[in-house]
Amino acid sequence: MSAQDQGDAVRIANPAGPPWREPGMPALLAMTTFAFAGFAVMLPVAPMHMVALGGDELLAGLVNAVLMAATILTQLVVERMRSWMGWRVSLALACLLLGLPALGEILATTPGQVLALAAVRGIGFGIVTVSGSSAIGALFPPERRGRAIGAYGLAVAGAQLVLTPISPWIADQAGMPVALTVAGLPLVGVPFALAAGGAIARHARAAAAGGLPGGAGPAADPRESPSEERRALVRLWPPILALTAVTCAGGAITTFTPQFVPDAALTVVALFLYTAAAAVARWAVGGPADRFGADRFVLPGLAIAALGLGAIAAAISGVAGPASPVVLIGGALLVGTAFGTMQNVTLVRAFEVAGEHAKGVASTAWNVAFDAGTGIGALAIGALAAGTSFTLSFLALTALCVLVSFTLLLAGGRTSRDAVGASD
Template sequence: MSAQDQGDAVRIANPAGPPWREPGMPALLAMTTFAFAGFAVMLPVAPLHMVALGGDEFLAGLVNAVLMAATILTQLVVERMRSWIGWRISLALACLLLGLPALGEIVATTPGQVLVLAAVRGIGFGIVTVSGSSAVGTLFPPERRGRAIGAYGLAVAGAQLVLTPVAPWIADEAGLPVALAVAALPLVGIPFAIAAGAAIAKHARAVATADIQDAERPSPAPHESRSEDRRALVRLVPPILALTAVTCAGGAITTFTPQFVPDAVLTVVSLFLYTAAATFARWFVGGLADRYGADRFILPGLAIAALGLAAIAAAISGIVGLAGPILLIVGAVLVGTSFGIMQNVTLVRAFELAGEHARGVASTAWNVAFDAGTGVGALAIGALAAGASFTLSFVALTAVCVVAGFAVLLAGRRPARDAVGASD
């Protein structure tokens, strides 16, 4: 290990100073901002493009379902892929696969082409989601990861907070080609991806050299590890079910708000407040979860989502008359608040239930559930809206959150009954 490599490792392990000033972190944050900017624009714009090409609500929902399916499949192989091609190529490839399809959609003329490009974007998004969190874990020791993950989360949320609500307005006022050109912003992140990848790889080599003796420690037998993984997955069912219910709602809102809200300004306001509420709630609930326990916030989070979804259903049904826009905004804020709460507390709870030896299982299960819920929400609500109405779709989402709440409640009571029975 060179003196420069050692110096970088020591500097990053130094607890002094903010995390965004550490070697590699500014480039990682810049790359993340540009990558998620493109994703944020395309989340509502790609379904709009599908409708513009003659697709119905089902095909519009299918766009983000395909995106998330490709994302999930990619997430399962990212770690192995990166061991083959390295950090720099992995991060640059992610930006390339997120940005180029947006430009490709400018000349797309059929729904099938839009779906293929969505799958390509999903591959890029799968790489960037797994690699981004892994990069923070590589650059920072455990005692500094909290603040570093917070800074990374702001880079992710910042792009979505601004661009997800504004993207439909850009498409409506300036035209779809302009919105799609803006969605190519991940291409601007390629130089930052290369710089970040170089710094991460250098630090990983330094840490690997310093801690090479850790590789000689005995590991659990394969059959014991697989058995523990299976037990961990069973324990994770309640928080994963709760997360999936709420991310289904989030996928429906980000995909279809431009279609069930005819006013462009109201669409921008609703999506902005939804995203802002999610960002604030995700940050704010962290301290409360540490103090009082994450499990205490899962049922309230589901209840808040159900109230918000019911409000949206009432607003778009027309039964509340002139109060519809206000009720729609209130519903968007409530669902956004629930979305942010559940992003935080279900992950914390998953780690608690899985145990230290199965943190990888918890992380993988949580990420897959998050993206699967987003995709299923877009697909299922699109199918319901095409066959019935958006009002019925949001009534169904309300019911899903209520049922998930009862399931979590019953799962929480069963261990208590078992404990009482054992004491008798």
């Protein structure tokens, strides 16, 4: 192990410093910001482009569903792919596959072309999402992951905070080509990807050489046995189920707000506050999750999501009358708060229940659930709204969060009774 590797290992395991100042983290955070900037723009703009090319609500929802399907299929092989490709190449490739298709969509003239480019973007997104959370799991010991995930979450949400709300406005006012050009920002992240990948690889070598002082210990074998993977997946179902329910709501909001909110200014405000609330919550819950345990925040997160979704349904239906815009904004804030909270605590919880030997399994399962929920939310709500209304669609999402809450409560009670019986 080189002196540089040893120095990085000692510093990254130092619990005193803030996570964003650790070796490799500044470059990782910068790359993440640019990568998610392009994703943030395309999430509402690509469905808008589909509508502009003649598609209906179902096809508009299909854009992000295809994106997430490609993302999930990619996520299933990222850990193995990176074992032979390396951190630097895989992170740089992710930025290229996110940025180039966005620029290519400027030339798209048919719905099929938009869907094909969405699939390519999904491959890049699958690489960057699994790699980002895996990097946090590898760089930081368990007692620091809540704060580290919070810092990573700020990078994820930073560009989204600005670009998700205003990208529909950019497309309307400046034109679709301008919005798609902005979506090419992941290409700026390539140099940062190379730098971050090098630092993470050095830290992985240091960990493999004999563990980290005061920190994460020896690196886990990336090739867990099939039986270990299966056992880890069984233990992961509660945080994965909770995450999926909330990301269904997030996928519906980011995809269809321009459609169910007719006022452009209100759309910008709602998306901005939703994204801001998610960013603040994901950062703010990190410290308490480390201190009190991430599991304590899962059910409150689901309850907040259900309240927010019910408020949005009431606003869309007009039941709130003149107060509908205020109710809509309140609902967006609540769902955003739940979304950010659950992004943090379910990932921390996934690492906990999977065990240190199966961090790769936890990262992959968490990212698959996150993106599956986003894609299902976009597709299912699009289909339901096309056949009924957006009001009924958001009421269905409300019921989903309530149902998942009761499921987790019952499962938790059964686990507690089993533990008591075993002790007797």
